Amino acid sequence: MTRLRLGFVALNDAAALIAAGAKGFFAAEGLEVDLVREVSWATIRDKVDVGALHGAHMLAPMALAATAGAELRPLVAPMALNLNGPAVTLSSRLAGVIDPAASAQGLAALIARRRDEGASGITLAVVFPHSTHNYLLRDWLSRAGIDPDRDVRINVAPPARMTELLVSGVVEGICVTEPWGAAAVTAGAGRTAVRASQLWPRTPDKVLALAEAWAAENPEVVQALVRAILRGAAWAERNRPELAALLSEPAYVAAPAAVIAPSLEDMIFHAGEANAPDPAHAAWLLAQMVRWNHLPVGVDAAAIAARVYRPDLYRAARDSLAAG
Incomplete structure (x- = not known):
């Protein structure tokens, strides 16, 4: 078993990771995953950066900004975790x-x-x-x-x-x-x-983010991880009443299931290739970052998007699941 630590924040769109653990999808891929709930996005970012977490449920623009800057380790996003939310x-x-x-x-x-x-x-x-x-x-x-x-x-x-x-x-x-x-x-x-x-129909929100260097050094583990989370996303899509109860547990979102259940209605976890990391999403987010002076004018947005968003890794995992 390969042991990993993955971070998440208490939100509905951590569902794919939470389901992958609770329903045994990580274990089925030979992974022993500790899901670590963090309070803030800054903590998630910093712990992935220093290697205290192997990966995380992360804001898509955060992964793009980390890679665009010089202070943090570059990240890759082999899959999206949800749309809307x-x-x-x-x-x-x-x-x-x-x-x-x-x-x-x-x-x-x-x-x-x-x-x-x-x-x-x-x-x-x-x-x-x-x-x-x-x-x-x-x-x-x-x-x-x-x-x-x-x-x-x-x-x-x-x-x-x-x-x-x-x-x-x-x-x-x-x-x-x-x-x-x-x-x-x-x-x-x-x-x-x-x-x-x-x-923005089918709004991008969170991605699975991994350190670029670690992902390059551990390609088989990355594929196993993405397969497990894809199975978790598919389960979350189909089992919303049970998902609401699961998310409500103290270790996860810790809000009442009666509040969570209706708030899941607008969210897409897996349907319609929702887990594909779409470069068009990255392009819009990077354009907004430039618009609001969070990135300099003239930044090579296409290069950043291509470096972070990795549909090749997603497709390989999806296709191996289909073949299995």
């Missing part, structure tokens, strides 16, 4: 004073009104600067004429703290992957303003 949830206080049917435009009007009155601005939260959540939120705001860097404050917080921040009034809106937006709605603290799938 994020949502923008505004506090019930805001939802009570803006039009829910046109929430971005209503938010723009409220910001202008507060500015004219000299009142405090709007504070929103995302899970990490390099995240689909940040870029979707910024794009949604900018479509309504809101400058994300001038008209609002965008803070960063761990996903599992988002509900608490909205309930306590520290922030007035969050963009986070489920179930934490749903948890805020259930608590009466928020209302869903827009789902990622409404802005």
Whole structure:
């Protein structure tokens, strides 16, 4: 048995990894995997970088940013873990004073009104600067004429703290992957303003990220790992009621199954080649990183996308599963 440590954050889209462990798919591939729950994305990134984790459930833009920079070890993403999942949830206080049917435009009007009155601005939260959540939120705001860097404050917080921040009034809106937006709605603290799938159908979110050098040195282990997680993703797609109960366990997402179950409805774990790492997704994310000055203009986005997103590794694992 090959022993591995994989990190994850308490979110619905860790489902493929969690199912691969709970349903014996790792063991069937000769892998003994310790799933390590981490609190924040920064911790996930840093532990993969120093080798404390062999790989992780990771924000797709985080993997791209790590490889684009000079400070961190390059990463590869041999598979995507899900599509859809994020949502923008505004506090019930805001939802009570803006039009829910046109929430971005209503938010723009409220910001202008507060500015004219000299009142405090709007504070929103995302899970990490390099995240689909940040870029979707910024794009949604900018479509309504809101400058994300001038008209609002965008803070960063761990996903599992988002509900608490909205309930306590520290922030007035969050963009986070489920179930934490749903948890805020259930608590009466928020209302869903827009789902990622409404802005971009089949929104990319998380990938399996591995250190590039380690993946190159361990090709057979990588293939076994991807096969096991593909089986976990397929199981998650087909068994959502049982998945909700599994994710609700204290070692995993640790939210009530009654909250998790409906929050799974919009998510795609495996259907329609959802696990293929799509270079078009990487291209959009990199374009947003340049747009918001997270990467320099002129960066070779195509080279970064091709280096990180590895559909060749995905196809090899998928095809060996089909042949078996």
